[in-house]
Structure formats: structure tokens, C-alpha cells
Amino acid sequence: MISSRRVVLLGFIAAAIVALGFADLTGRHTDPSVLLARMADGLLHPDFSIWPELFNGTMLTAAFAVCGVFFGAGFGLLLAPLYHIRTVRTFCIAIRAIHELFWALLLLNITGLSPTTGVLAIGIPYTGIFAKVFSEYLDEASRAPEAALPRKVGQITRLLWARLPQCVVPMRNYTLYRLECGIRSSAVLGFIGLPTLGYLLETYFKQAHYDQAFAVLAIFLLLIIPVRRWMKWRLAPIYLLASLAVLVAQKTPPMGSGMFARFLHDIIPAPIRTGAEWSGWLEKVFVNQAWPGVVDTVVLSQIALTGAALIAFFAFPAIVPRVAGRFGAMIGHLGLVLCRSLPEYMLAFVLLQFFGPSMLPAILALALHNGAIIAHLLGRQATSLALRPDAPTGLTLWGWELVPRLSANFWALCLYRWEIIVRESAIMGILGIGTLGFYIQKNVQELRLDRVVALLAVSFLLTMAIDQLSRRLRASMRVGTQLHIEGSRGNARR
Numbered sequence: 001m002i003s004s005r006r007v008v009l010l011g012f013i014a015a016a017i018v019a020l021g022f023a024d025l026t027g028r029h030t031d032p033s034v035l036l037a038r039m040a041d042g043l044l045h046p047d048f049s050i051w052p053e054l055f056n057g058t059m060l061t062a063a064f065a066v067c068g069v070f071f072g073a074g075f076g077l078l079l080a081p082l083y084h085i086r087t088v089r090t091f092c093i094a095i096r097a098i099h100e101l102f103w104a105l106l107l108l109n110i111t112g113l114s115p116t117t118g119v120l121a122i123g124i125p126y127t128g129i130f131a132k133v134f135s136e137y138l139d140e141a142s143r144a145p146e147a148a149l150p151r152k153v154g155q156i157t158r159l160l161w162a163r164l165p166q167c168v169v170p171m172r173n174y175t176l177y178r179l180e181c182g183i184r185s186s187a188v189l190g191f192i193g194l195p196t197l198g199y200l201l202e203t204y205f206k207q208a209h210y211d212q213a214f215a216v217l218a219i220f221l222l223l224i225i226p227v228r229r230w231m232k233w234r235l236a237p238i239y240l241l242a243s244l245a246v247l248v249a250q251k252t253p254p255m256g257s258g259m260f261a262r263f264l265h266d267i268i269p270a271p272i273r274t275g276a277e278w279s280g281w282l283e284k285v286f287v288n289q290a291w292p293g294v295v296d297t298v299v300l301s302q303i304a305l306t307g308a309a310l311i312a313f314f315a316f317p318a319i320v321p322r323v324a325g326r327f328g329a330m331i332g333h334l335g336l337v338l339c340r341s342l343p344e345y346m347l348a349f350v351l352l353q354f355f356g357p358s359m360l361p362a363i364l365a366l367a368l369h370n371g372a373i374i375a376h377l378l379g380r381q382a383t384s385l386a387l388r389p390d391a392p393t394g395l396t397l398w399g400w401e402l403v404p405r406l407s408a409n410f411w412a413l414c415l416y417r418w419e420i421i422v423r424e425s426a427i428m429g430i431l432g433i434g435t436l437g438f439y440i441q442k443n444v445q446e447l448r449l450d451r452v453v454a455l456l457a458v459s460f461l462l463t464m465a466i467d468q469l470s471r472r473l474r475a476s477m478r479v480g481t482q483l484h485i486e487g488s489r490g491n492a493r494r
Helices: 002-022 032-044 051-082 086-097 100-111 115-140 155-192 197-206 210-224 233-248 259-266 270-274 278-319 321-341 344-355 360-384 394-431 436-445 449-477
Strands: none
Touching: 002 278, 002 449, 032 210, 032 344, 051 086, 051 115, 051 155, 051 197, 051 210, 051 233, 086 115, 086 449, 100 115, 100 155, 100 259, 100 394, 100 436, 100 449, 115 155, 115 233, 155 197, 155 210, 155 344, 197 210, 197 344, 210 321, 259 449, 270 278, 278 321, 278 360, 278 394, 278 436, 278 449, 321 360, 321 394, 344 360, 344 394, 360 394, 394 436, 394 449, 436 449
């Protein structure tokens, strides 16, 4: 087992070194010192005079998230008891493997810049995620209550009266965690035109109004960080109805009739529709677009994963009081909360303003966000460990006790985040980086939906391949078999 971990570690180090050789890190901004000064001034003096736009963007961000998450939770709960069926499981895997932004780009051709697009873009992949997690809760439920029921009672009755009641609390906790993710996803949807806080952030940054842009960031953090305080379950129906009312009142550009039929027609490969040569279409899609997109996606994700692992390794003791002290742990918690609350795409967009167009902003954003998540989870596990009465403190405790005892969980968390980092790396192409998202957006703009569907299929296969490789590596290293990623947040697993 130890030798397996060493082999995997050496493999990842070698892969990261090779990826660095292919990475484009040469982006340059015209005058970074002047830009940095202006951005720093905007950070120190945010302009909240645009409060009507901030209020509207905040309401829509929350509304999209609430409706999308409850959509996903509702349908996920319906599919959870059927998740053991191969067809249902494959369907759920397929819809959750495609990022919310890609779903939104696809749905724009059917529903346009409407609330339906935002809700479905979040709700469809979340349905697959909820179905998987909820099915695991149902599988782990005790069978003892079922023994008290008469033998002739049907499976639905057993599910509703014996197993489901045991899972209500963890399901609620996981839904609350997923709402945090939904708020991040909702904000990011603004970068493709939906009127959320992400739209305002992109607009003000492109106009060089940094004081207003940082006001948007501040409002976003005020929305997402205390979500567990303002989201009370007894108020959930009110939030849902209010969100629906906000979205229904939203005015959207009209779409022409027959859009769905036209969409179904356009996603058919061009050689079938027009009689064009297959060789030219296949070369254009898979050789000229899919291949370089996959290479850049893998290169970006590998470097970002390595960065996230390094950040997590050195940052997790910052929230352990016996290592950092009580005050130091508070500062550490604040830093990790900020890094993991900002969506990777939004953080990459901000960094892009300073570093210029290259892979560097995306690498830093992915590494910081995912590293903060891993460090947070490791730090919580480290704090809950039972230590000897004479256990040391400070860096000695970190290096000689916490690291050895948490090494398996550290590996498992890194491998769990690998597949997620690949998904996020793909969408970074919308910022101009040559990953799969770059070519997907390009074809969406050119209304070549057959190529979009083909590239989405490639993205799905890449994500599945990484997921399967991650599972095999965890099995060979014997880590993560019973790891509950969210711990006290309902034992949720991603």
C-alpha cells in the first residue's frame, strides 16, 4: 500500500512536470503596475451607489440557485430509489458530468436568456448529483425498522415509512451544502448573459470600474458565506415561492417559434443533414478542436490539481488551534472561507485582468479554490482527532502526527477533487483559454450545434475517464473507501 502511494505520487509529480512544459503561462498585461494600483484602490473603496443593480443581481442570483437546487433535489429524490438500475444510473452520470455553464450554452438555443435557462442549467446536473447522494443515504439506512413491518407491505411503503425518515436530516444538510454550490453556479451563469451578479462583475471589470466590481464581489460574499444562517428549513417554502415570483417577473427577450424543433434539427451531424463529407467534419471536430481542447484541459487540470494539493498540505494546519493557536485558526478559517466561497470561474476572470490571457489565472483560481476546500476538510478532521495527553503543539504536531494520520484522507480528497477540477478546467475555455470550453463556445456562437454536441460528448468521456482512473487509484492505494467528504454537513459525498 505504501509503495502504491509512492508510485502514484511520483506519477503525479512527473505528470505535473510534463504538463508545465505544455502550459501557456506567457500572458502579459500592458501595464500591470498601473492596473494593480487601480484595482487595489477599487478594493479599498468599493462603490455601493449602484445598489439598485446590486439588489436586482442578488435577488436573481439567489432565485436561480434556490429554484435550480430544489428542482435538482426533487427529481434527484425521485430517481434515488431507482439508482441501482443501470439505465437510470447511466442517465444520472451523463447529466452530472456536463458542467452547468455547458448546459446553459446548450439551452440558450432553446429557451434563450430566460429564467428557464438558468434554472435548468443548475437543476439538470444537480438532479444527477442528488440522485447519487440520496441513493447512498437510502442504501446506508438501517433495515431494522423494515423488520417491524408486515411481510406483505410493498417496497414503496417500506421506503416511505422505514428508510426515508432515517435520511431526512442528512438529506437536508446535503441540500443546504448544494445550495452554496448553486449560488456559485448561479453567479457564474452571468458570464454568458443571465442577469446575475456574475454579469455585473464582468460588465464593471470590462469597463474598468473596479470600485463597482469589488462592490459586486462584496455583495456576493455577503450572500454566500452566511447562507447557513439565512436558509432556515421552516422558511424554505417561502424562499422557493419568492424565488419563483422573482423569476416570473423577469422580462426576457422573446424567442422565435419552433426553436426546439430547429435545435433538434441542428444537433444532427452536418454530413447527415447536408450530405457533406464525413472526413472533413470529423477532422474539423475531433482533430482540429477536440484533440487540442482535451490536451489543454488535461494540462490545466493536472497543474491545478498539483497546486491545490500543495496549498491544502500547507494550509490545513492554519485552522487547527493546537497548531496555529486560537487567533491564528480564526484567521486561517477566514482565508479558507474566502477562497472556497468564490467560484473558480469568477476568480479566474478577476485574475485574468491582472495576469493577461494565459493558463496562469485559471491555474491559480482552480488551485486556490480546490486547495481551500481540501484544507478546510482536512483541518476539520485534524481538529476532531483524539490526541495523546502529551501530544506536541505547533508545527511539530502538524509534521509528526497530523500529516501521517491524515495522509490517506489527504490522498482521497485530492483524487475526489480531480474529476471536479477537470470539469472546471474545461469551462475555463470560455475565458479564452484553449480548453474544450473555448471550442464549445466558438461553435455555439457560429450556431454549429452538431459540433457542440460532439465536443460535449468528448468532455463527458474525458470526465468519466478521469473519474474511473481516480476510483482505481483510490482502490489500489486503499484510501477513501468510507470517506465522507462533507463530514458534519450531513456526511455528504461528491
